Amino acid sequence: MKFLQRCAAAAVACLLAAGAIAQPISVADVKYEETTNLSGTSLQLNGAGVRYKAVFKVYTAGLYLEKKASTPAEIMAQKGPKRMSITMLREIDSTELGKLFSRGMEDNMDRAAFSKLIPGVLRMSQIFSDHKKLQAGDQFMIDWIPGTGTVITVKGKPQGEPFKEPEFFNALLGIWLGNVPADWKLKDALLGKPA
Secondary structure, eight states, X not given: OHHHHHHHXXXXXXXXXXXXXXXXXXXXXXXXXXXXXXXXXXXXEEEEEEEEETTEEEEEEEEEESSOOSSHHHHHHOOSOEEEEEEESSXXXXXXXXXXXXXXXXXXXXXXXXXXXXXXXXHHHHHHHHTOEEOTXXXXXXXXXXXXXXXXXXXXXXXXXXXXXXXXXXXXXXXXXXXXXXXXXXXXXXXXXXX
C-alpha cells in the first residue's frame, strides 16, 4: 500500500513540476512563454530582461534558441532558428530606435565588417522610420530562419524581404550581446544569468 501511495505522490509531483515548467515568465508585466515555434522548430527561452535608459524602462527582450546557451559565442555558433522578441514599455520615436540599433551594431563590429552590412543597416533603419512611433505594448521580433534569412516582424507583420546574410542577424544580436552591449544587465538576463 505504501508503495502505491509513493507512486501516486511521485506522479502528482511530476504533474506539478510539468505545470510549473510550462508557466510563462513575466518581465515588467510582459509574459514570455518558455517555448515558441519558429519555422517548424521548437525554441526555448534562453533569457529575458528589461532595457533601461538611465532610470527609465524602455522595452523588454526575450531570446529564444534551439538549446540554452550561456555565452554569446555559443549563441552565435548555433545554426538553427533564433528569435529576439521585443515589447515596448514606453512610447519611442521609431526613427530614433533604428538609429540606436545601427549605432549598437557599429559599436560591436570592426569597421570593415560593418561597412559590408551598410545596405542592410539602412534598410533596417527605414523599416523603423516607416512606423513613426512605437507605443507601450507594441511588439517586434527579429528572427533568424536558416535558408530564408533575418525576418523583422513589427506588430505582427513581416517587414519587406528577409536580410539574407547570416552576419546581419549576428550583428543585430551584438546590440545586446556584444562587448559594448546596450545594457549590461539585459545582456546577463538574455544569457540566462540570475539577477
